Amino acid sequence: MSFDESRLEGGSLTVADATLVLETLKGDKTAFSGLYDRYARLVRAICNDTTRDLGQAQDLGQEVFLRAYSKLDKLNDPDRFGAWLVSITRNVCREYRRGKFRDRHVLVGLAPDEDEQATEKDSPDERLLDLKEALNKLSEKERLALHVYYLQEQDAEQAQKILNISRSGLYRLLAKAREKIERHLTQSDKT
Amino acid sequence: MNVSLNNDLPDYYKEFGQNHQYLRERLLGTLPEVQWKVERAETASRGEIASLLFSGVRLRSSLRTALAAAAVLAIAFGIFVHFGSECDNPQAAWAAAIENAGQVQSVHFRFSTGNSSVEMWCRHPQEFRDFRVEYSNGIVTTNNYEKHCYYSKKTNLLSIRSANGPPLEKYLLGELGKLFIEKSPFSGDLISESKILHSEKITYKGEQCLKIIAEMKGDRFEYILDKKDPLIFEVKRYGPSGKVRSHVEVLDVDRNMPDSLFIIVPQGKKVADRRGK
Numbered sequence: 001m002s003f004d005e006s007r008l009e010g011g012s013l014t015v016a017d018a019t020l021v022l023e024t025l026k027g028d029k030t031a032f033s034g035l036y037d038r039y040a041r042l043v044r045a046i047c048n049d050t051t052r053d054l055g056q057a058q059d060l061g062q063e064v065f066l067r068a069y070s071k072l073d074k075l076n077d078p079d080r081f082g083a084w085l086v087s088i089t090r091n092v093c094r095e096y097r098r099g100k101f102r103d104r105h106v107l108v109g110l111a112p113d114e115d116e117q118a119t120e121k122d123s124p125d126e127r128l129l130d131l132k133e134a135l136n137k138l139s140e141k142e143r144l145a146l147h148v149y150y151l152q153e154q155d156a157e158q159a160q161k162i163l164n165i166s167r168s169g170l171y172r173l174l175a176k177a178r179e180k181i182e183r184h185l186t187q188s189d190k191t
Numbered sequence: 192m193n194v195s196l197n198n199d200l201p202d203y204y205k206e207f208g209q210n211h212q213y214l215r216e217r218l219l220g221t222l223p224e225v226q227w228k229v230e231r232a233e234t235a236s237r238g239e240i241a242s243l244l245f246s247g248v249r250l251r252s253s254l255r256t257a258l259a260a261a262a263v264l265a266i267a268f269g270i271f272v273h274f275g276s277e278c279d280n281p282q283a284a285w286a287a288a289i290e291n292a293g294q295v296q297s298v299h300f301r302f303s304t305g306n307s308s309v310e311m312w313c314r315h316p317q318e319f320r321d322f323r324v325e326y327s328n329g330i331v332t333t334n335n336y337e338k339h340c341y342y343s344k345k346t347n348l349l350s351i352r353s354a355n356g357p358p359l360e361k362y363l364l365g366e367l368g369k370l371f372i373e374k375s376p377f378s379g380d381l382i383s384e385s386k387i388l389h390s391e392k393i394t395y396k397g398e399q400c401l402k403i404i405a406e407m408k409g410d411r412f413e414y415i416l417d418k419k420d421p422l423i424f425e426v427k428r429y430g431p432s433g434k435v436r437s438h439v440e441v442l443d444v445d446r447n448m449p450d451s452l453f454i455i456v457p458q459g460k461k462v463a464d465r466r467g468k
Contacts, residue, residue, distance in 0.1 A: 029219055036215050041207040054206060062218055069222055131199050150204045178196055 021078035024069070036065055039082060042151040042162075043089050049136075049143055050093040060096055064089045082152075082162040086144070134184035142177035149174055299443040303327075314448050321453040333453050338466065340455045349455055350463040395424055410436070 017038070023031035043064050048057035068088050075084050135143060148159040149170070160170045297314045314321040322334045329344035342349045388411075389404040395415050403414045415425040426439045 029222060032222070033215055033219055036218060037211075040211060040214065041204065044207040045204065048207070054209065057207075058210065058214055062214065062221075065218055066221070066223075070225065127199060128203060131203050135203070146200065147204075150200055151207065181196060 016079065017081040018078040021072065021075065021081050025072060032065075032069060035081060035085075039085055040065070042147055043085065045147040045151060046086065046089045046144065047093055047096075049140070050096055052136075060092055061089075064092050067092065080161070082158070083164055086148075086162055130185055130188050131181070133188075134181040137184060138177050138180055142173050142180070145170060145173035146177050296445050297443070297448050298441065299446065299448070300439060300441045302437065302439045312448055312452055314453065321448075323453050331455060333455050335453065342455050342460065347460050348463060349457055349460040351466055353466045398424075400424060 017035065020031045020034045020038075024035070040061060044054075044057045044061040047060040047064070048054060051057045051060060064085065068085055071088075075081060135146070138146070145159070145163060148162050149156070152158045152162070156167060156170060160167050163170060165173070297312070299310075299312045301308060301310045303309070308327045310325045312321075312323040322332075324330075324332045331342045331344070333340045337353070339352045340349060341352075387403060387405045391402050393400050393402045393415070395402075401416045403416065405412045405414070409431050411429040413425075413427040413429070424441055426437075428436045428438075430436050
């Protein structure tokens with residue numbers, strides 16, 4: 001079976017995770033690229049919570065997928081690839097916080113992208129900055145729920161599978177997160 | 192309230208899709224050559240797949256070999272394929288570069304930016320065997336199959352760990368590859384995205400070389416290539432302001448490197464041996 005990239009673009013869930021995992025194990029790297037298309041944004045968003053820097057989040061994201069690829073035979077239930085990947089991501093982030101990647105980033109950071117930095121600083125979109133600030137104030141669970149929900153095409157079933165919680169639990173977390181964000185944004189509007 | 196969450200949250204999440212295609216190609220280009228043995232029929236239910244994964248899959252890893260090959264390709268030959276080939280067909284040039292990459296036994300290079308630098312020695316890359324890295328901040332590391340050594344001149348502490356997984360250098364080399372391969376390591380896409388502004392024959396370190404100035408996404412790249420072999424001697428990357436962003440110099444290729452280069456002698460150092468812990 002070969003995987004047409006266009007079928008997978010945009011996180012479309014036409015091919016089950018388990019099938020992609022199996023095909024990857026058979027040596028089809030295109031299948032793994034399907035999994036990458038489906039989850040890379042989510043992984044980067046989670047990493048960004050730790051790094052607070054998109055470039056570094058992208059680097060960590062690559063590490064997550066490399067690790068997942070080389071440990072793919074350890075995945076007990078391929079249908080739960082998403083949840084498994086999220087747990088790898090959290091581990092990688094934990095290691096990052098402990099400084100395991102310090103050396104690597106000394107080097108990676110050797111060539112700061114001066115233009116990208118300038119763009120970020122000059123960004124006039126204060127609204128988005130407020131939103132980022134509000135997101136940073138959420139608990140890890142609430143933030144993760146938002147990431148999963150919004151980056152998995154707002155598919156509650158997929159989100160609850162990845163987070164391993166009930167549907168009502170997911171909605172509770174989402175509602176709480178939204179409420180906190182709105183409160184933060186209302187306050188910053190007033191000031 | 193100015194913010195509508197329904198609009199702004201999706202807006203916020205858009206940024207995580209930035210460079211997605213590039214990152215995907217880069218990842219695919221650096222995936223290790225792992226061959227999984229799956230002995231079963233083409234079709235399988237999810238339950239069957241799960242049980243298969245529990246029991247029947249064997250990994251035949253040639254991880255190090257693949258990573259090393261990718262690293263050497265990225266370091267020494269990537270640019271040649273983009274700009275240095277006299278061959279009209281970029282695919283043929285790429286194939287030739289891959290062929291040549293297999294022959295390299297050692298690489299020594301320096302990579303620097305305005306504020307820091309790193310010097311790296313890599314030996315027997317096909318087997319991903321020995322690395323030494325010296326950072327400008329006084330950190331020295333040596334890595335091989337058996338152990339990872341990390342020495343800080345500042346603290347005089349040498350810490351030793353067992354090697355379990357790809358050495359750090361894999362990542363370093365991968366990142367260095369970014370300098371050369373802006374879009375995707377094994378794709379010809381960037382050939383059409385880059386533009387050669389100027390080229391001239393020069394003598395560089397006594398060798399007949401080709402200097403090529405190219406532009407890619409607003410940055411200017413200056414390459415010095417050996418005319419005879421597909422090897423890069425030097426790459427300088429300038430930002431739009433004309434400031435040097437990075438500078439890579441390949442100092443030696445295929446030079447004998449003594450064993451002592453890849454060993455940090457513990458004598459006179461505080462040693463933290465963390466092997467087996």
